[in-house]
Amino acid sequence: MNPHAYSAAEIDGVYRAIRERRDVRHFKPGPLEPGQLQRFIGAAHNGPSVGYMQPWRFIRITDSALRARIHQHVNEERIQTADALGKRADDFMKLKVEGILECAEVLVVGLIDKRDQYIFGRRTMPEMDLASAACALQNFWLAARAEGIGTGWVSMFDPQRLRDIVGMPDGSQPIALLCVGHVHEFYTAPMLELEKWDQRRPLSDILYENRWDQPAA
Amino acid sequence: MNPHAYSAAEIDGVYRAIRERRDVRHFKPGPLEPGQLQRFIGAAHNGPSVGYMQPWRFIRITDSALRARIHQHVNEERIQTADALGKRADDFMKLKVEGILECAEVLVVGLIDKRDQYIFGRRTMPEMDLASAACALQNFWLAARAEGIGTGWVSMFDPQRLRDIVGMPDGSQPIALLCVGHVHEFYTAPMLELEKWDQRRPLSDILYENRWDQPAA
Numbered sequence: 001m002n003p004h005a006y007s008a009a010e011i012d013g014v015y016r017a018i019r020e021r022r023d024v025r026h027f028k029p030g031p032l033e034p035g036q037l038q039r040f041i042g043a044a045h046n047g048p049s050v051g052y053m054q055p056w057r058f059i060r061i062t063d064s065a066l067r068a069r070i071h072q073h074v075n076e077e078r079i080q081t082a083d084a085l086g087k088r089a090d091d092f093m094k095l096k097v098e099g100i101l102e103c104a105e106v107l108v109v110g111l112i113d114k115r116d117q118y119i120f121g122r123r124t125m126p127e128m129d130l131a132s133a134a135c136a137l138q139n140f141w142l143a144a145r146a147e148g149i150g151t152g153w154v155s156m157f158d159p160q161r162l163r164d165i166v167g168m169p170d171g172s173q174p175i176a177l178l179c180v181g182h183v184h185e186f187y188t189a190p191m192l193e194l195e196k197w198d199q200r201r202p203l204s205d206i207l208y209e210n211r212w213d214q215p216a217a
Numbered sequence: 218m219n220p221h222a223y224s225a226a227e228i229d230g231v232y233r234a235i236r237e238r239r240d241v242r243h244f245k246p247g248p249l250e251p252g253q254l255q256r257f258i259g260a261a262h263n264g265p266s267v268g269y270m271q272p273w274r275f276i277r278i279t280d281s282a283l284r285a286r287i288h289q290h291v292n293e294e295r296i297q298t299a300d301a302l303g304k305r306a307d308d309f310m311k312l313k314v315e316g317i318l319e320c321a322e323v324l325v326v327g328l329i330d331k332r333d334q335y336i337f338g339r340r341t342m343p344e345m346d347l348a349s350a351a352c353a354l355q356n357f358w359l360a361a362r363a364e365g366i367g368t369g370w371v372s373m374f375d376p377q378r379l380r381d382i383v384g385m386p387d388g389s390q391p392i393a394l395l396c397v398g399h400v401h402e403f404y405t406a407p408m409l410e411l412e413k414w415d416q417r418r419p420l421s422d423i424l425y426e427n428r429w430d431q432p433a434a
Contacts, residue, residue, distance in 0.1 A: 002364070002365035002366070002399070003365070004365030004366075004400065004402075004403060005363070005364050005365030006230055006233065006234070006363045006364075006365070007226065007230070009224065009226035009227060009230065010226060010227070010229060010230025010233060010234075010363060011230060011363045011364060012227060012230070013223055013224070013226065013227025013228060013229070013230030013231050014230050014231055014234050014359055014360055014363040015256075015260065015360060015363075016223065016227060017223070017227075017231050018260045018263050018356045018359070018360060019263055021263070021265070023265050038420070039232075041420065041423075041424055042420060043232065043235045045417070045418075045420060045423060046235050046236055046238070047355070048238070048240050048355075048358070048370065048407075050372060051409070051414075051415075052407060052409040052410065052414055052415040052417075054417065054418055054423065056423060057423050057424075057425060057429070058423060058424050058425065059425045059426070059427065059428065059429060060424065060425070060426050060427070060433055061427060062426055062427060062434075063427045066427055077340075077341065080340065081336065081337070081338075081340050084336050084340055085336055085337065110429075119298065119301050119302055120298070120302065120414075121298075121372045121373060122372070123294075123297065123298050123301055123373075124294065124373075124374065124375050124376060125372045125373075125374075125376065125392075127344065127347055128372045130344055130347055130348055130351070131347060131348070131350075131351035131354075131372075131392065131393075132351070133348075134347070134348035134349070134351035134352050134355070135351050135352065135354065135355040135358075137348075137352065138264070138265075138351070138352040138355035138356065139235045139355065139359075141265070141352075142231055142235070142356075142359070143231055143232060143235060146222070146223045146227060146228045146231040146232075147219070147222050147223075147228060148219035148220070148221030148222030148223070149219070149221075153265065155267060155338045155339070155342045155345045155348075156338060156340075156341075156342075157341065157342075158341050159341060159342065166427070166428055166429055167428040167429045167430075168429045169429065172429070175342075175348065176348075182219070183221065185221075186221060190265075190269060192268070192269040193269065197268075197269055197337075198268075198269040200262070200269075200271065201262075201271055203255070203258065203259060203262060206258075206262060206271065206273060206274050206275060207258055207274075207275050207277065208274060208275065208276045208277070209276070209277050209279055210276065210277070210278060210279060210280045210283055210383070211276065211383055211384045212274070212276060212327070212383055212384045212385045212386065212389070213384075216277055217279075
């Protein structure tokens with residue numbers, strides 16, 4: 001017996017959240033419970049960070065005119081992405097960005113400016129600041145899922161435009177537009193799988209042994 | 218009542234894993250249980266990915282000579298990082314990289330080559346492939362923690378050197394050296410906090426409202 005293992009119910013909770021987390025684009029109206037958003041942000045803030053730099057910042061959007069500007073920008077970007085995708089554009093255009101207007105909370109998440117001073121673990125891998133923040137956001141996503149709340153990570157935006165919209169300084173970097181709120185249902189599989197965009201690969205496709213492309217024994 | 222919320226024990230499991238996950242550098246000998254590593258990799262593979270690209274690949278290192286080469290490279294990189302850190306180098310040098318030799322399993326994690334063909338969600342944000350893989354690794358980390366197993370994410374390596382060591386193709390990108398195994402204890406706080414390197418910021422430092430640097434109400 002491993003003395004550090006959690007109870008069966010706790011372990012099940014972790015695996016269940018991992019399995020049932022979805023990138024949500026369809027929301028049901030209604031506010032979060034008091035304190036709930038803070039719990040999710042607290043979960044994120046427990047994320048790992050290279051050299052303990054804690055590079056993440058969250059901008060909660062409570063001004064509805066500002067939310068509308070953000071939505072408008074993402075919608076423009078969606079049309080440009082559809083153009084770039086060519087023949088798959090029709091499929092793509094079905095995926096809604098209306099969630100930004102419908103969800104309970106919108107957050108802009110960004111990396112701090114002046115990140116160059118952090119060297120620890122980043123000398124040859126400067127992009128580890130983004131990796132840290134992404135881990136933090138996965139915490140947010142899982143905590144919200146466990147509490148029955150949906151989260152969507154929108155990355156269809158122009159970083160400079162979004163930076164301008166919420167007054168981010170030079171050198172900072174927006175990485176996510178989070179849509180958070182109640183849902184009618186969580187999708188039974190990732191939306192892009194339901195939409196026949198692609199399927200999850202078998203585990204044997206992603207696991208090698210000792211050398212790239214060498215199947216694991 | 219939110220019908221999509223998990224049981225209290227399941228929710229506790231998720232928050233507990235988030236709170237107690239640590240970047241582990243000190244391991245206790247002994248193999249993982251059969252199937253355990255596969256469960257953790259399966260948890261990772263349930264991660265989100267932009268455009269469903271599933272950009273992550275895991276190379277399990279079972280060849281002990283290969284593990285020794287990887288350790289040697291990280292140790293060289295550690296010395297160079299300490300040089301770059303200057304006066305804090307002494308503190309830094311205390312942090313061990315011996316975990317690579319002691320832990321039950323070492324995995325090299327990388328992003329696939331030929332990622333340019335994936336445009337969905339990456340037209341203006343190509344780095345979202347790394348963000349996706351980092352979310353996947355957070356799943357791994359949390360699943361392992363729930364099962365009482367420690368994980369360390371080492372990013373002190375030269376990407377090109379590590380790519381050469383495990384035969385990764387041009388265009389692919391190593392992002393993590395994962396050390397996975399049993400532990401005597403999980404640190405009570407992040408190791409860099411215990412080592413007085415830095416402290417976790419208060420939540421009010423990382424949460425703004427409507428505009429960068431504007432305190433949340």
